[in-house]
Amino acid sequence: MDKNIFMELLAKREFKAVRSILNVMNAVDIASLLSELQDKELAQAFRLIPKEKAAEVFANMGNTMQGDLIDLFTEKELKEVLNDMFMDDTVDLLEDLPANVVTRILEAVGPEKRAQINKLLNYPEDSVGSIMTTEYVDLRKWMTVKQAMNHIRQVGIHKETIYTCYVLEARRLIGIVTAKDLMTADDETQIEELMEKEIISIKTHDDQEEAARLFSRYDLLALPVLDLDECMVGIVTVDDAMDVVVDEATEDMTLMAAINPSEDTYFETSVIQHAKNRIPWLLILMLSAAVTGAIITRYEEAFAAIPILVSFIPMLMDTGGNCGSQSSTLVIRGIALGEIEFKDLFRVMFKEFRISLIVGATLAVANGLRILIQYRNPSLALVIAVSLVATIIIAKMIGCVLPLLAKKVHLDPAIMASPLITTLVDTCSILVYFHIATLIFHLSL
Amino acid sequence: MDKNIFMELLAKREFKAVRSILNVMNAVDIASLLSELQDKELAQAFRLIPKEKAAEVFANMGNTMQGDLIDLFTEKELKEVLNDMFMDDTVDLLEDLPANVVTRILEAVGPEKRAQINKLLNYPEDSVGSIMTTEYVDLRKWMTVKQAMNHIRQVGIHKETIYTCYVLEARRLIGIVTAKDLMTADDETQIEELMEKEIISIKTHDDQEEAARLFSRYDLLALPVLDLDECMVGIVTVDDAMDVVVDEATEDMTLMAAINPSEDTYFETSVIQHAKNRIPWLLILMLSAAVTGAIITRYEEAFAAIPILVSFIPMLMDTGGNCGSQSSTLVIRGIALGEIEFKDLFRVMFKEFRISLIVGATLAVANGLRILIQYRNPSLALVIAVSLVATIIIAKMIGCVLPLLAKKVHLDPAIMASPLITTLVDTCSILVYFHIATLIFHLSL
Numbered sequence: 001m002d003k004n005i006f007m008e009l010l011a012k013r014e015f016k017a018v019r020s021i022l023n024v025m026n027a028v029d030i031a032s033l034l035s036e037l038q039d040k041e042l043a044q045a046f047r048l049i050p051k052e053k054a055a056e057v058f059a060n061m062g063n064t065m066q067g068d069l070i071d072l073f074t075e076k077e078l079k080e081v082l083n084d085m086f087m088d089d090t091v092d093l094l095e096d097l098p099a100n101v102v103t104r105i106l107e108a109v110g111p112e113k114r115a116q117i118n119k120l121l122n123y124p125e126d127s128v129g130s131i132m133t134t135e136y137v138d139l140r141k142w143m144t145v146k147q148a149m150n151h152i153r154q155v156g157i158h159k160e161t162i163y164t165c166y167v168l169e170a171r172r173l174i175g176i177v178t179a180k181d182l183m184t185a186d187d188e189t190q191i192e193e194l195m196e197k198e199i200i201s202i203k204t205h206d207d208q209e210e211a212a213r214l215f216s217r218y219d220l221l222a223l224p225v226l227d228l229d230e231c232m233v234g235i236v237t238v239d240d241a242m243d244v245v246v247d248e249a250t251e252d253m254t255l256m257a258a259i260n261p262s263e264d265t266y267f268e269t270s271v272i273q274h275a276k277n278r279i280p281w282l283l284i285l286m287l288s289a290a291v292t293g294a295i296i297t298r299y300e301e302a303f304a305a306i307p308i309l310v311s312f313i314p315m316l317m318d319t320g321g322n323c324g325s326q327s328s329t330l331v332i333r334g335i336a337l338g339e340i341e342f343k344d345l346f347r348v349m350f351k352e353f354r355i356s357l358i359v360g361a362t363l364a365v366a367n368g369l370r371i372l373i374q375y376r377n378p379s380l381a382l383v384i385a386v387s388l389v390a391t392i393i394i395a396k397m398i399g400c401v402l403p404l405l406a407k408k409v410h411l412d413p414a415i416m417a418s419p420l421i422t423t424l425v426d427t428c429s430i431l432v433y434f435h436i437a438t439l440i441f442h443l444s445l
Numbered sequence: 446m447d448k449n450i451f452m453e454l455l456a457k458r459e460f461k462a463v464r465s466i467l468n469v470m471n472a473v474d475i476a477s478l479l480s481e482l483q484d485k486e487l488a489q490a491f492r493l494i495p496k497e498k499a500a501e502v503f504a505n506m507g508n509t510m511q512g513d514l515i516d517l518f519t520e521k522e523l524k525e526v527l528n529d530m531f532m533d534d535t536v537d538l539l540e541d542l543p544a545n546v547v548t549r550i551l552e553a554v555g556p557e558k559r560a561q562i563n564k565l566l567n568y569p570e571d572s573v574g575s576i577m578t579t580e581y582v583d584l585r586k587w588m589t590v591k592q593a594m595n596h597i598r599q600v601g602i603h604k605e606t607i608y609t610c611y612v613l614e615a616r617r618l619i620g621i622v623t624a625k626d627l628m629t630a631d632d633e634t635q636i637e638e639l640m641e642k643e644i645i646s647i648k649t650h651d652d653q654e655e656a657a658r659l660f661s662r663y664d665l666l667a668l669p670v671l672d673l674d675e676c677m678v679g680i681v682t683v684d685d686a687m688d689v690v691v692d693e694a695t696e697d698m699t700l701m702a703a704i705n706p707s708e709d710t711y712f713e714t715s716v717i718q719h720a721k722n723r724i725p726w727l728l729i730l731m732l733s734a735a736v737t738g739a740i741i742t743r744y745e746e747a748f749a750a751i752p753i754l755v756s757f758i759p760m761l762m763d764t765g766g767n768c769g770s771q772s773s774t775l776v777i778r779g780i781a782l783g784e785i786e787f788k789d790l791f792r793v794m795f796k797e798f799r800i801s802l803i804v805g806a807t808l809a810v811a812n813g814l815r816i817l818i819q820y821r822n823p824s825l826a827l828v829i830a831v832s833l834v835a836t837i838i839i840a841k842m843i844g845c846v847l848p849l850l851a852k853k854v855h856l857d858p859a860i861m862a863s864p865l866i867t868t869l870v871d872t873c874s875i876l877v878y879f880h881i882a883t884l885i886f887h888l889s890l
Contacts, residue, residue, distance in 0.1 A: 026643055028663050153629050162625055163608050163666075179624050180607055184598050198471055216691055218473050219684035221608075221666065238683050239664035245687065246661055249694035250778055256698070257774035257863070258767055266779040267789075271796060275803035278771050282764060282808060289763045290815070293756035300752045307745045310755055311738035314762060314871050318734045319727060321766070322703055322864045326723050329702035333695055334711040344712075351716060358720035359727065366728060370735070418702070418863050419767045426759050 003036055010037075010045055019048045027053050031060035043072040055084030062268075063096040070101055078108045087113075088133035088240065091120045095130075128211050129204035131244065132225045132234035137165040139177060141192040145185045148177070161237050164222040167195050171231040173224055175199070201226050204233060208244050213338050215241040252336060256329070256417035258285065285423050292426045299434040302443050308375070309437055312384055316433055319363065320391040320425040325418030327352050327399030332413045335403060342408045348400050356396040360389035383437045390436070391429040398424055448481055455482075455490055464493045472498050476505035488517040500529030507713070508541040515546055523553045532558075533578035533685065536565045540575075573656050574649035576689065577670045577679035582610040584622060586637040590630045593622070606682050609667040612640050616676040618669055620644070646671050649678060653689050658783050660686040697781060701774070701862035703730065730868050737871045744879040747888050753820070754882055757829055761878055764808065765836040765870040770863035772797050772844030777858045780848060787853045793845050801841040805834035828882050835881070836874040843869055 009017050022030055022045075030049060034057070037045055046069060049057055058066065058081050070078065082090060082105065090109070094102050094117065106114050116134050123129025137155065139148050152162055165182070167175035175195030185194055201224045202211050211223055215238060223241070225234045251261040258281035262269050269277070296313075303309045331348060334340030340348060368385035372378060399421050403413035437443070454462050467475055467490075475498070479490055491514060494502055503511065503526050515523060527535060527550065535554070539547050539562065551559050561579050568574025582600065584593050597607055610627070612620035620640030630639055646669045647656050656668055660683060668686070670679045692708075699706040703726035707714050714722070741758075748754045776793060779785030785793060809830035816826040844866050848858035882888065 024643055026645065026663065149628060162628065179628065183594060183607065183624065183628070198469055200471065216684075216687050218471065219687075221683070238666070238687070239661075242661050242664075242683070242687055242690065245690050245694075246782070249690075249698075250782070253694075253698060253701070253774055253778050257770050259771050259775070265782075265784045266775055267784065267792075267796075271799045271803070274796070274800045275807070278768075278800070279804055279807050282767055282771075282804065283811060285767055286760055286764050286808060286812060287815070289760035292759040296756040296759070297753065300755075303755060304749070304752060307749060308742065310745075310748060310758075311741040313755075313758055314737040314741070314875070315731055315734035317759060317762060318864075318868055318871065319731050321867070322727055322730055323723075325863065326702050326704050326727075329698055330704070330711055333698050337691070337695070337710075339710045339712065347712075351712075351719070354716045355719045355723070358716070359724055362720075362724050363727060363731060367731060370732070418770065419763075422766070423763055426763065430759070 003033060006033060007036065007041075010041060015048060018045065019050075022049050022053075027056035028060050030057045035062065035065060039068065039072070042069060047077075051080075052084075055081050059085055059089040059093075063093075066093055067097055067101060070097070070105070075108060078105070082109050082113075086133055087116060087120065087135050088131060091117055091130070094121060123204060126208050127204065128202050128206045128208055128225055128236060129234075131208050131211070131240045132204070132236050134234045136222070136224075136235045137162050138168045138232075139165050139191050141167050141169065141175065141190070141195065143191045144187065145182055145189045145191070145194070146187040148182055148191055152179075152182075161222050161235070164235070166224055166232060166235075167191055168232060173199060173201065173226065173230075173232040176224070199224065202236070203228070208236075209248055209336070210338075211236050212241045212244040212248070216245070248336065252332065252412075252414040255412060255414035256332065258282065258417075258419040281419065285419050288423045289426065292423075292430050295427060295430050295434075299438070302434055302438055302441075305443055306437070306441060308380065309383075309434075312387075312433070313430070315367070316384075316387060316391055316429050317422075317426050319388065320395045320429040321418065321422035323356070323359065323392045324395035324399035324421035324425045327355075327396045328403055328417050328421050331400050331403045332417060335407055335413045340404070342404050345401070345404050348404065349397065352396045352400040353393065356393045357389075359396075360392040363392065364388045379440055383433075383440050386440075387429070387433040387436050390432045391425070394428045394432070395421070395425045398428070448478060451478060452481065452486075455486060460493060463490065464495075467494050467498075472501035473505050475502045480507065480510060484513065484517065487514060492522075496525075497529075500526050504530055504534040504538075508538075511538055512542055512546060515542070515550070520553060523550070527554050527558075531578055532561060532565065532580050533576060536562055536575070539566060568649060571653050572649065573647050573651045573653055573670055573681060574679075576653050576656070576685045577649070577681050579679045581667070581669075581680045582607050583613045583677075584610050584636050586612050586614065586620065586635070586640065588636045589632065590627055590634045590636070590639070591632040593627055593636055597624075597627075606667050606680070609680070611669055611677060611680075612636055613677060618644060618646065618671065618677045621669070644669065647681070648673070653681075654693055654781070655783075656681050657686045657689040657693070661690070693781065697777065697857075697859040700857060700859035701777065703727065703862075703864040726864065730864050733868045734871065737868075737875050740872060740875050740879075744883075747879055747883055747886075750888055751882070751886060753825065754828075754879075757832075757878070758875070760812070761829075761832060761836055761874050762867075762871050764833065765840040765874040766863065766867035768801070768804065768837045769840035769844035769866035769870045772800075772841045773848050773862050773866050776845050776848045777862060780852055780858045785849070787849050790846070790849050793849065794842065797841045797845040798838065801838045802834075804841075805837040808837065809833045824885055828878075828885050831885075832874070832878040832881050835877045836870070839873045839877070840866070840870045843873075 006021065034042060034045055094105060120129065137152055139151065163179040165177045166173055167177060175197050176199055177191055177195045181194045200214060200218055202214060204225055204227050214220065214223055221238050223236045224232055225236060227233045254261040260277040260280065262277055331340060364385035367388060368381040371381040371384055402416040406413045406416045451466065475494060479487060482490055539550060565574065582597055584596065608624040610622045611618055612622060620642050621644055622636055622640045626639045645659055645663055647659060649670055649672050659665065659668055666683050668681045669677055670681060672678045696706040705722040707722055776785060812833060813826040813830035816829055817823060847861040851858045851861045
């Protein structure tokens, strides 16, 4: 749908045409189409969306737009939209709205839903509780397939997912029945016979990344969530798990590039906000790099005697940084995917040590030969080759150890990525380089 | 399940116990438990897995293990496992096996399945065709809900997903009916009345990342795949889309750290293979850094006259590299998520330019003041401050432009990440730095 045509139709008050367009469009696409509109036009267009789609369109809007719309809603409209929204979407909405709007919404939803929302709002950010929904289909083991199907028909229409049903006994989860089982079984079969008793579940306070890992490991459509007393309180659905995977990868990449993560897209974030997200780490890293600078001044006499030494600084620093970030990236990603844990520390170190020997030897030979041919100076070639090997070993050790240590002390391993590793490795490589140079060239300091 | 206990039971030939353990375990977990076993033991354990679970366990094994097992299978066993496997898993299996084993498998599956497999094998790697499955439930619009349910009961048991059913007419997709609609509608309702006509679909030759983006945008469970003639040929399921999201993020991060991506996990990859994946980029980047070194030699007289200039090289290089990688990371991720396209080039450049002015000014003031206080040398402070601003602007421009250019010429934008950007920015920043220094200090070269 062309946005300009749509705006024109709206401006010309061709409401019939607008309504028929909105009628055939997907809720997600309507939400992005409406994102161009403001205030009066926005409210007008929203009122033309077919009733059964309105809540879904609303749930797919950005937070600013949702806030604007709520301001324009009558109490009746607000109630209608909130009634049709899934519990987890309502909670997402509330998490980012100003307090007075939140109060207005909580008043509109009625006491029962309000209690559920308040409970969900209290789960820590990034916990499973914060992304779960409390709407799911619960069955009893004595039901027949026919009774179960009738139960789904009665309650299932408003449930976010009905493809995995949960068999409860005194609020405990005792089995899982899929819609597939129900649809392909005889009407008179008892749920107890059908239900799967090996249950994969998660706790409300577990990390949402753990939930996402279970989804991709076991190819789930929904994951039951238990509270501390092992009672079932909700489910996480696969679409939310997919969002977690995408968002966490983005967050890790952003952190790994020394940027404070933002929840908005690149263009949604303002220039000022972009600058704010980037400056703190740059400042810290810039001032740390001054340490490397201070070390260099200590070796002033060395490069005054042999000025060519200075020209190898960039190559050593870059190679050290690159080697360190190779190791740290693989370890950070391995931790995120649950493939590497803190207990693997020595296994990882030993592996990285052997890798750094091979990598170091190869690079040292390549660069040593180049220098030998270019400068015909065997001592210089030796200094560079030995410094390279030492730098690479140090870089890979720092690169693999720091993310695991961060994990151990409950920091996000992603902050231990290239920029920080590079700065640390710089200091080490400069120290090693000039130390080796003074030794081999018999320079006195 | 403790692996040691399991191995002991197997060694002591306690088959009853082993079988009962395997009976209650999840197929994914059995696959990882069996990964410790070899040859005879492996075949023995595999034969103890309940028949209905065997194919799923097999599908969840690593490629090496699958190959080993196939060698140990009788023709009958091979046929049984292959019969129960989903089409897309079978194709995944064949893609990584040696040719003689592939031939043996293709002979075992029978002509019809063989034709389908051969077709799927011909889709390019990373295309939608390569991850789709040809098994789905197809309905006709004249069917009633009752007829549709009966159809599902007959054919659906072996279909990978039955929760989205496709209404076909002359092989064209004309509508979609969800299992939820079927379960909650009256028995006599006609499919035509129930079916959704706004269909989100994808083509066989589209990129699998595009499919993954549609899944997360529209919260889908399955996505219908059409061929060039718009006929329906298969579906992609949400579990495969989730794998694509995870794998592509890992691949991007790996590439962004100058490592050739591997499909194996960190520990599965051998030391030699790790070294092989890391050395090529390091060599290229190391030799490119020699260019920066060569530039430095040209300014030998400058730092012979003012040796302190050398000590700011690490700070400038690191800051430039960090600024460049901030921009490139955000742009690379934006491209991967479909938020930034090549047509946004100038919009991105203008945004990054404004950001770099703010970031540059802040960092220049911070560092200039530090130098002024530490060295009481206003000219030096000025040189560093101006060089910083220039370096940051250059770094952010290179960082945002290169990934978009790479995308334009169909290279993976992820290779235009920190390491390459850093090396390029180094050369520029050293040039700018010494140029500004010679100007301000009136040095002659």
